Amino acid sequence: MGTKGREIVKMDVKEVVGLLNKALADEWLAVYQYWAGAKVAVGRMRGIVAKELEEHADEEKEHADKLVERIMQLGGTPILDPENWKKMANCVYDAPEDFDTRALLKQNIKGEQCAIAVYNKLLGIVEGKDPITAHLVLEILKDEVKHEEDLEAMLEDMKSKVE
Ligand code: FE
Ligand code: FE
Ligand code: MG
Numbered sequence: 001m002g003t004k005g006r007e008i009v010k011m012d013v014k015e016v017v018g019l020l021n022k023a024l025a026d027e028w029l030a031v032y033q034y035w036a037g038a039k040v041a042v043g044r045m046r047g048i049v050a051k052e053l054e055e056h057a058d059e060e061k062e063h064a065d066k067l068v069e070r071i072m073q074l075g076g077t078p079i080l081d082p083e084n085w086k087k088m089a090n091c092v093y094d095a096p097e098d099f100d101t102r103a104l105l106k107q108n109i110k111g112e113q114c115a116i117a118v119y120n121k122l123l124g125i126v127e128g129k130d131p132i133t134a135h136l137v138l139e140i141l142k143d144e145v146k147h148e149e150d151l152e153a154m155l156e157d158m159k160s161k162v163e
Pocket of ligand 3: 052055056146147150
């Protein structure tokens with residue numbers, strides 16, 4: 001990163017990189033959880049739910065891309081070994097066990113709720129200290145809020161339909 005670009009970060013750059021890497025671990029686990037869920041989904045509205053889960057997997061991957069871009073800009077190194085994903089993540093990886101679409105939706109809603117809490121906390125840490133990271137975190141937070149809403153709406157739709 002450029003000299004001035006680094007100068008405007010009013011907190012320990014290494015600390016920012018560490019926080020971004022933890023979020024990166026979460027994103028990779030989220031990509032995989034959605035991707036796996038889309039593959040095994042069975043039951044009501046299977047096609048629609050699987051498509052939404054796939055879409056979210058892609059969006060979590062975009063989050064990973066954005067986080068890595070900022071990590072590199074700050075002179076850091078992104079996590080390179082998947083072994084560190086579970087070790088460093090803020091949220092748990094919840095392997096799909098019940099393949100029913102409703103169970104998958106509930107499971108991923110929990111994941112989104114963890115993501116929202118993590119990014120909201122992260123925003124509080126970098127706000128006013130690292131504007132570029134704060135902007136990035138806010139962008140991702142907006143997506144996670146939308147993800148939760150999408151999945152909750154889908155679950156709600158299923159309730160209102162006849163068995
Ligand atoms: Fe995400
Ligand atoms: Fe998400
Ligand atoms: Mg969506």
